[in-house]
Amino acid sequence: MKTDDQILERIAYVEKKVDPIGFATSDLIFRLGYKAGKQFLKSDVTEKEYNTKLKWSKNKNDIIKEMKEYLSFAFQKATDERGISANRSLLHYQNWFWLIGDQDFADSIFKDFSNYGLEKLKEIEKKLKTMKEKDNES
Template sequence: MIRTQEQILARFKAITDSGTDWMGFRREVLIDSMTLDTLKRALPDVNTNGRDDYVKPEALEGKARDYLTFAIGKAVDHRGISAGRSVDKLREYAWLLGRDDVVQAMEDAEYEQYGVPKLKAFATGLGWPWPADGDGWREKALSRMAEGLPCDPDCADGCA
């Protein structure tokens, strides 16, 4: 069940108060899912000029799918900060979709190899296909990384 605006506001406040979202990536996903009313309650001084919409519940899954594709690219390309940001954002998408089981599976998965095990936990937990099938280098690298292995045994880009 997709989270309500009240739940989103409460989570936003809890994350803000905890100080654990130091770069704001988790809150960014939540803000994008807030109505203008909820956003003004979360951030009373925010400038809402030009913002006339938010990610509606029916569009949330599609947004998460698109972001997973982006996240996989960052991980396979060894983009450390971007890969970490992607994991944080996908965790919030899972939460917004009401999938605490997926949030927990992501928490339980190792971060090694740029978070690919967490990305796989996200995709498979939602019943989505894991795009590591195929003969290409990228698919093979993704499959290896999901198992906690380097993309290539001789990787010189940081995952060996």
């Protein structure tokens, strides 16, 4: 599980090098603890509100579940040739794979964006199925 400091470093990297518009940082911001994430929140958000309504899990299995649930939406954006939306989908997956500790796969996500990322989504789908099998074995 990534620490708040690691996530803050990743946010700075993503904002500068990957996604200057800021589409992908929410995948990271809402996994921070309240004190680390407060700088990104509206000033009236309380710690209780953040922890009960806004904060997302950093648990690997929860993130894998999130990736699986998002996959059909991502495929739809790619097959409909929705360039910005398809790109955003892959930004999500890049952050999610980074969060679960698969830096190499996260780094490979944008090496080929042909067909609106459809081929990469197929790789992601295959990888998620493999993860499911491994999760069931343990």
